[in-house]
Amino acid sequence: MLDELDKELEVRGHRFVRYADDQIIMVKSEEAAKRVHKSITDFIENRMLLKVNREKSRICRPQDLNFLGYSIQIDGGLGISQESLKRFKQKLRRITRRNKGVSLEQLIRGLNPVLRGWLNYFKLARMKKRLGRLESWLRRRIRCFRLKQCKRTIGIVRFLRSRGIIEWQCWILALSGKGWYRLSNTPQASAAMNLAWFKEIGLFSLSTNYCLTFKETAPYVQRMRGGVRGS
Numbered sequence: 001m002l003d004e005l006d007k008e009l010e011v012r013g014h015r016f017v018r019y020a021d022d023q024i025i026m027v028k029s030e031e032a033a034k035r036v037h038k039s040i041t042d043f044i045e046n047r048m049l050l051k052v053n054r055e056k057s058r059i060c061r062p063q064d065l066n067f068l069g070y071s072i073q074i075d076g077g078l079g080i081s082q083e084s085l086k087r088f089k090q091k092l093r094r095i096t097r098r099n100k101g102v103s104l105e106q107l108i109r110g111l112n113p114v115l116r117g118w119l120n121y122f123k124l125a126r127m128k129k130r131l132g133r134l135e136s137w138l139r140r141r142i143r144c145f146r147l148k149q150c151k152r153t154i155g156i157v158r159f160l161r162s163r164g165i166i167e168w169q170c171w172i173l174a175l176s177g178k179g180w181y182r183l184s185n186t187p188q189a190s191a192a193m194n195l196a197w198f199k200e201i202g203l204f205s206l207s208t209n210y211c212l213t214f215k216e217t218a219p220y221v222q223r224m225r226g227g228v229r230g231s
Contacts, residue, residue, distance in 0.1 A: 004048060009040075017067075024067055033059045070125060080125040088118055089134070096141040098148045098180060104201060107145060112204040119206055123213045131206045142203070143193045144184035163192035 002021065009016050014036065015026045025040065027033050037059055044050050062072035066081035073079050095111055102110075150156040156174040161167065165188050173188040183189060199205075 001048075001050070005040075005044060008043060019068055022067060024065070030059065069122065073126065078125045080122050080127045080130065084122070085130065085134070089137070092138055092141070096138070096145055098145055104142075104146055104149065107142070108202055112202070115204040115206055116209075119209055119213070123210070128207070128210065131210055135206050139193070139198060139203075140181075140184050142198070143189050144180045146193060147183055147189060148180050160188055160192050163197070165192050 002018065002023075005023075006016075006018065009025065017024050025036055027036055037057070041052050041057070044052050063074060063079070065071050066083045069081055069084035071079040071081045091114065092111075095114065096107065100107070146159075147156060150159050153174045157167075157170040160170040160173065169188050173183060173186055176183060176186075178186075
């Protein structure tokens with residue numbers, strides 16, 4: 001149904017991209033954006049007799065854009081939008097709830113496909129620093145989940161002891177009156193459940209796999225950006 005709109009935009013000489021009913025029209029100034037926004041809205045509603053979603057339709061700068069989960073950076077590179085990152089964290093919160101009543105193995109089995117699928121979709125985005133912060137937050141939630149599984153003081157001590165933490169430090173954490181989430185950020189918890197531990201339990205590493213994937217997709221991204229600049 002929107003083929004007619006594509007042809008109209010081509011006739012007007014606009015640069016645009018569309019996926020299903022999501023569309024971006026790119027102009028050089030805010031004044032031009034306001035003018036095009038009004039004229040295209042009138043065309044869709046009066047000529048094509050379709051309804052424009054006024055809440056989603058807006059004028060913004062590329063870095064504030066959310067198109068299929070991506071944002072566009074100043075130099076033309078792809079980034080991940082704030083909305084996409086927020087939704088993903090909400091999903092991870094649901095999966096890693098402390099009161100789920102599943103084993104750690106079940107938690108990791110349910111978590112890995114979600115992490116792998118999300119990274120596969122956003123593999124073209126520049127997000128190395130954001131991934132580092134996201135993974136640090138996720139690891140803390142898993143540490144919190146594992147500590148709560150110990151239930152009793154002696155259970156915490158036994159677990160930490162099995163991870164090589166010295167006896168008196170195990171008891172300091174186990175007898176602490178802090179909540180589970182605060183305990184998950186203590187030196188003892190971080191040392192016991194370090195990066196090697198997460199590798200042992202089989203957690204999918206976003207950062208490691210992103211670096212490998214980004215190297216593979218970098219030539220494609222360069223060609224794509226070169227094509228945009230040259231068009």
